[in-house]
Amino acid sequence: MAPDRMVRATAPTLEDVASAAGVSRSTASRVINGSPHVSPTVVRAVHDAIDRLDYVPNRAARSLANRRTGAIALVVPEDTTRFFGDPYFSAVMRGISEVLHDSDYVLTLQLAHEIESSAKTIRYLRGGNVDAALIVSHHAGDHILDALGGALPVVFGGRPIADGDSGAYYVDVDNTDAARRGVQHLIDSGRERIAHIAGPADMPAGVDRLEGWRLALDGAGLDATRVVHGDFSRSGGSAAMRLLLERFPDLDAVFAASDLTAFGAMSVLAGSGIRVPRDVAVLGFDDSPAAAEHDVPLTTVRQPAVDMGRRMATMAIDLLAGREVPHRAIMDTEVVVRASA
Amino acid sequence: MAPDRMVRATAPTLEDVASAAGVSRSTASRVINGSPHVSPTVVRAVHDAIDRLDYVPNRAARSLANRRTGAIALVVPEDTTRFFGDPYFSAVMRGISEVLHDSDYVLTLQLAHEIESSAKTIRYLRGGNVDAALIVSHHAGDHILDALGGALPVVFGGRPIADGDSGAYYVDVDNTDAARRGVQHLIDSGRERIAHIAGPADMPAGVDRLEGWRLALDGAGLDATRVVHGDFSRSGGSAAMRLLLERFPDLDAVFAASDLTAFGAMSVLAGSGIRVPRDVAVLGFDDSPAAAEHDVPLTTVRQPAVDMGRRMATMAIDLLAGREVPHRAIMDTEVVVRASA
């Protein structure tokens, strides 16, 4: 077989496999696609032939014949600098990539960095280039869904804006409750003047976490006015912390809407000679890899980002397989207590 | 036309375009592929038909017929946490994505996060699923090239390890000279005890920058012994800085092998009450977006990461188009002086 393999200039086709196994093309195809109605002997023979010939099905031919592309798009409608700078997104992406890697789908990447490129992306998605789309963003809205017009299954990472009757599929956490529980930890450990560096007011994750903070404080009869908006970024956290210090110098705790925000805040606190957690407790949100490694290990609300990515991919695959899939998957969160609070 | 479009359940094919334009399928195909031998009138008619029908060529059919996939793979053989945590990589990726977005190629993503998945990646790349591969890594070696066996064009981001007669294509900067010039700036501003937090000893970028540091110090007759190895990460920078402070408490400057490393180092310096740049000057490498935004804006050696990504993609496209392409593209660097040094 070996010399045979070396002689052939072109890759083996299904035809080659079939004749090597002594069956028809149809049967070989059935084996490859795992059809249940094939005799064990034949299955054996075909698999042997495949191994011997080192056969890999031609994606294009298969796709043309069965009208599926075998590709799933990952769409990133965020500012890419921010996207890549946020460990939450990397983790989600990793989860997606893992699942797809173990499936027969390939992952196609669409960074919609420019405004005009988003039209191009829509065109690409509608053009039958992929079987489904995964949209990872903090603020993707329904307009994308509308623009897609149901042309293909879409799964969002994070509840899309204006999720009403849109029937969108998404995976998320209960940001409100997660934040509430995190802040409750602050309260339980005796903090009374708890500030919040919120996320953007136009993103569900930002709004919901702010709401959770408020709920916890209200529940404890504490003042919920010490709030400043950040943008989930590190530098935004620094700026917000400076503002907070100026406006509410009496604060004894800060709940940052993201770990990145918390890091920025902590660097300002350190620069101001304020000790964490002695003077000010700091609570983050994410439990990114850096949280545990920080100088002062960060107490934070963990959301299972990698799992969320895995789930997104799995939902898409299930949808494509025609399985029943719930529209929303809400993952568990957990308050991870370390040194900062 | 409109009602016609709404009635048809299935997407228009080349056949539809051809008949709408009153030409044969062959001719329509020629127009679409920009063949020079078509009469202007016909070109017009076909384009009109395309617009009217909102025609998008079927990728699979085209690929099957012309034996090209129209896809380029982005392979990331790095620990993904690190990959996404490093702004250099995001920038490269962005550049790649931009160019491909404007081309007819789609970007396919292969995160080779697990050891075993790398075999799968190789299989995928060899299996005719993509036309070319872009490998972005700090330490990709020739074994990948060997494993690929010349099955498809490959362009590396960063000089691959053991780049001898391998004939690899890559884009990079002259790390040695860039580092040398950066350190020279430190020397020119009067620093005399200049330490270095190096990158890993098994990565070209780490080794070359270390060499550049050494060259500059040697050239000035300064001592080149204050060195500790980091890993390009922020936490690695912190750890290395602590070590440096312990072993060489007299240092008056630090050249960090990456901006991330510099940030980690600066946080330790701040924590130790050491002022930057007054007590210790800090020089980074990258000029990542965060460099300018840092509390103490970072003086650093800029490498044009986005452009490097663009170049990688362009090289691959040129290679696929059969154009002559130099094996290496070395991009310019620049010492960006800000506050930290």
Place this chain on the structure above:
DNA sequence: CTGAAAGCGCTTACAG
């Protein structure tokens, strides 16, 4: 359980 045959939607020599 298996095979012959049609068909997926393009591209590309080959003639003219």
Place this chain on the structure above:
DNA sequence: CTGAAAGCGCTTACAG
């Protein structure tokens, strides 16, 4: 400059 025809490598009813 243009068309008829073959072919790319699969999948999938349709028979048997």
